[in-house]
Amino acid sequence: MxxxxxxxxxxxxxxxxxxxxxxxxxxxxxxxxxxxxxxxxPVRCAEGVNKEYLKKHVEIDKQWICADLKGSCIHSPDGTRIEMAEEISGGEVGYVLERxxxxxxxxxxxxxxxxxxxxxxxxxxxxxxxxxxxxxxxxxxxxxxxxxxxxxxxxxxxxxxxxxxxxxxxxLKPVDIETCAQYLIAGADIDQEYCEFYVGNDIAPGGYVWIFPKGEGKANVGVGLLGSKTGKFKPRPVDYLNNFVEKKFPNASIVEMVFGGVPVSGxxxxxxxxxxxxxxxxxxxxxxxxxxxxxxxxxxxxxxxxxxxxxxxxxxxxxxxxxxxxxxxxxxxxxxxxxxxxxxKNCFINLNDEDLDSLAHSLKDVKFERMSLLDLLQALFKANKKLLWDLRVLFKDAAKEVIKNKNNA
Amino acid sequence: MSININRYKCGYCGACVGVCPKGALELVETWIEVDESICIVCGICDRICPVGAIEVKK
Incomplete structure (x- = not known):
């Protein structure tokens, strides 16, 4: 030095x-x-990353790829399952890395x-x-x-x-951080081509549960809670995680424990x-x-x-x-x-389980592969008018993009 | 008034350091250090710890 x-x-x-x-x-x-x-x-991450964006920075090396994802599923509180193909699942799906x-x-x-x-x-x-x-x-x-x-x-x-x-x-204020716990589980029956998300106020207040496959019966199973929804005398992320894993993967072994705080302040x-x-x-x-x-x-x-x-x-x-x-x-x-x-996020964290279920129902039968972001938003707003008002800024932004693309064409 | 960190429970993730409004906490490799001369015992770290390793008594 x-x-x-x-x-x-x-x-x-x-x-x-x-x-x-x-x-x-x-x-x-x-x-x-x-x-x-x-x-x-130690790792402090769920290790999911978008393929295309990653390729902009580094040449992909199989040595640090654990799973190659085809899509993702979101589960609403009443068990409604929404499946999304890779292109529209958002930036974080694609590969699961070995950090x-x-x-x-x-x-x-x-x-x-x-x-x-x-x-x-x-x-x-x-x-x-x-x-x-x-x-x-x-x-x-x-x-x-x-x-x-x-x-x-x-x-x-x-x-x-x-x-x-x-x-x-x-x-960071409590509302600006997701407080998280994650287990790497082994010996479980895991679909290695999909990552799964579970939302709901009983399962993860102000956050979600994730399952990211890591190859051969392994997966990162974690939960994140919004800091403002946790408290000294309330259950901790680790308690929510234990509940979920005991129910969903009773026979899996936990081979790694991960904790972390994720900034969500903007x-x-x-x-x-x-x-x-x-x-x-x-x-x-x-x-x-x-x-x-x-x-x-x-x-x-x-x-x-x-x-x-x-x-x-x-x-x-x-x-x-x-x-x-x-x-x-x-x-x-x-x-x-x-x-x-x-x-x-600010809109999502205020939805109750009923809202989440009604959103899920309106998306359930939509064919997702061919869907654009605007179609997706439209389907969501049909189900929940209040959401339209809360998210109006996004629409303005999307409209600006459309106009810009038109002018460039 | 006191802040206690149970290092046998702590997962040394650093979330508490990120939320400390005074910068009184520091993650040194695998343990958290507290500067008690700066800590205002606000309890935010206790509130957001994912495992409940911090006990702040007011």
Whole structure:
């Protein structure tokens, strides 16, 4: 480890590794640190990811694919089953990854691009001078180091400290987080081509239960609850999960336990400051409806890596410059998407079981393969007029898209 | 007033760190550290912990 780099990336998840890889490919001198002693472990993820979007970032390698999905099923509280083909299931269906292998493969790409990687190396604070972030204090095996960098990128996950150290408020309110528990179960009869979702206020208040196949009788079975619907004297995610697994998979063995918090806040006010950018879960860039965060994190990582290069080349790493080269870009893409999802989430969390069932009934007999998003929305609104009002912004947005496409054609 | 983290129960996921309004918590590899000089004993971490490993007494 040297004393000075162009870029210091804190956290070697998908966001950090892609940021490090991108910056290193541009010829920058990059240090990527990970506080855990193993990259990718422990897992805190359901591991589902959209195929097409993933291909934009990396070449698919069978080593980190556990299941190749054909579609998904949603189960409403009264047991109505809605089946969706892959193309319209949303961004998070396609492959089920082995994150332990996947995350290491991404860190390996960063290494191959020329970045230096250090594990069991934790940032304990930032070096801030003249109102600019100039590096960080690190700890490795009990010894302290000071590392200076022109730009620091915080990719330190849901438990992010980097943004806070620089005065960026990333604290999530209970309504802004899904609190989750997941078991990797083995020896169960699992359809390996479909992922399943269960909704309902008894099963997962303000969230859902998921089953993501992981190959040969294995699956990630998990539950996420909205933080504002949980409480000190109420059942915890782990209690809901135990109930579900005991009923649905009484004979399966639990071979791994996973816990986690998923940001579902939509875009936050500030994700950069002089000499610093935050990306991925640290910047609360995960999707408020699906909870998916891998692809947004990789997109943001790429943008931040490119932004670091542009800003350093221009000799200007000020907030103003980073707003122009990073913030603007991610807000126009990821930011727009997660804010739209936030509107849907805010509507969804207020539905009672009757509402959910009536929505499911109106979708039950629809042939989904040929359905567009607008048709889907229309079918939903036939069942629930109030939903139409709550989601009117989405319609405006969809209408804008239609007009834009028409003008381009 | 106190905050207690049961490290035998904790799944070190960091959700509590994400919701702490004061930045009083930190996930250090496999355990949570509390800076009691900053903690305001608000109980949000206790409320959202997926396993119930945190006990905040007001």
């Amino acid at each position: 040297k004393a000075t780099y162009d870029v210091l990336v804190i956290g070697a998840g998908p966001a950090g590794s892609i940021a490090a890889k991108t910056a290193a490919e541009k010829g920058l001198d990059v240090l990527l640190i990970e506080k855990r002693q193993e990259i990718g472990d 332990k292998v996947f995350d290491r493969a991404l860190a390996d790409l960063a290494t191959k691009a020329g970045a230096e990687v250090r594990v069991k190396t934790r940032a304990t604070g930032l070096i801030i001078e003249d109102n600019f972030v100039k590096g960080a204090r690190l700890m490795h095996l009990g010894k302290e180091y000071e590392v200076r960098a022109k730009i620091v990128i915080g990719a330190d996950g849901v438990e992010s400290k980097v943004g806070r150290w620089a005065g960026i408020d990333t604290a 875009s936050i006010e500030k994700t950069s400051t002089n000499g610093l950018m935050i990306i991925g879960d640290a910047a609360r860039q995960s999707d408020p409806i699906t909870g998916g965060g891998i692809l947004n994190a990789m997109d943001a990582g790429k943008m931040a890596g490119e932004a670091a290069y542009t800003a350093i080349s221009a000799g200007d790493v000020s907030l103003g410059k980073l707003e122009e080269v990073y913030e603007k870009r991610w807000r126009a893409t990821i930011g727009h998407d997660i804010d739209m999802s936030l509107i849907v």
